[in-house]
């Protein structure tokens with residue numbers, strides 16, 4: 520069971536100079552696709568779920584399937600809550616064996632976000648669990664967090680430095696032009712702002728809204744402290760496209776196994792490409808465990 524905290528995975532990614540993928544999931548076939556893609560590419564990764572994902576599959580079902588997925592995995596994996604907004608969600612995930620949680624207080628005033636995040640860090644670190652928080656508002660909708668056009672807010676470098684220092688978070692999600700959902704036209708990332716954040720904030724940075732960011736953006740972001748990029752939209756699209764393509768060829772088919780199998784494969788193919796683009800392929804240690812941990 521190569522379960523690691525996200526902080527441990529980011530440390531190795533930092534040393535190796537690559538970007539870690541955070542894959543969102545909510546059903547059996549998609550979870551299997553993530554494990555298959557990461558194992559085929561020998562890439563460490565984060566298996567993620569949002570509160571909305573939990574409402575689809577159920578916490579105990581997810582925890583059970585995730586346990587099986589981690590047992591099957593031969594690459595380092597962190598089990599991560601994406602966009603948690605309440606202490607109850609955080610505690611529930613820690614109890615269910617998660618090694619990493621995000622508390623998203625980005626919709627709160629700065630002081631309230633700081634207080635909530637600090638509380639989560641206290642609880643999670645006591646259990647050996649990593650914490651990601653967010654400062655600034657990322658345009659678009661993800662789980663229970665929605666930011667409409669005109670309400671987005673880029674992360675302030677000075678505030679981010681204070682926030683990271685005061686809370687003790689392990690990673691910080693930033694808003695610098697990245698968005699949840701589909702990009703209209705070319706993504707416009709404010710790299711000068713990202714560089715300023717990177718200079719002042721000592722923890723790994725996270726991009727939400729990674730679907731549609733090209734190799735050039737990922738490579739540049741990786742050099743400016745971005746250690747994890749979340750993938751959600753591209754997974755949904757690959758899965759739906761896989762189903763549509765299968766049904767276009769086999770309109771009479773009604774067996775879910777025959778429909779969902781090709782959809783799962785479509786996600787595997789999509790994410791193998793993502794992992795290669797992130798420079799994460801081939802980074803898993805032999806046997807799925809980093810040496811110092813194996814020696815313990």
Ligand SMILES: [Zn+2]
Nearest residue numbers: 661727728749
């Ligand atoms: Zn997100």
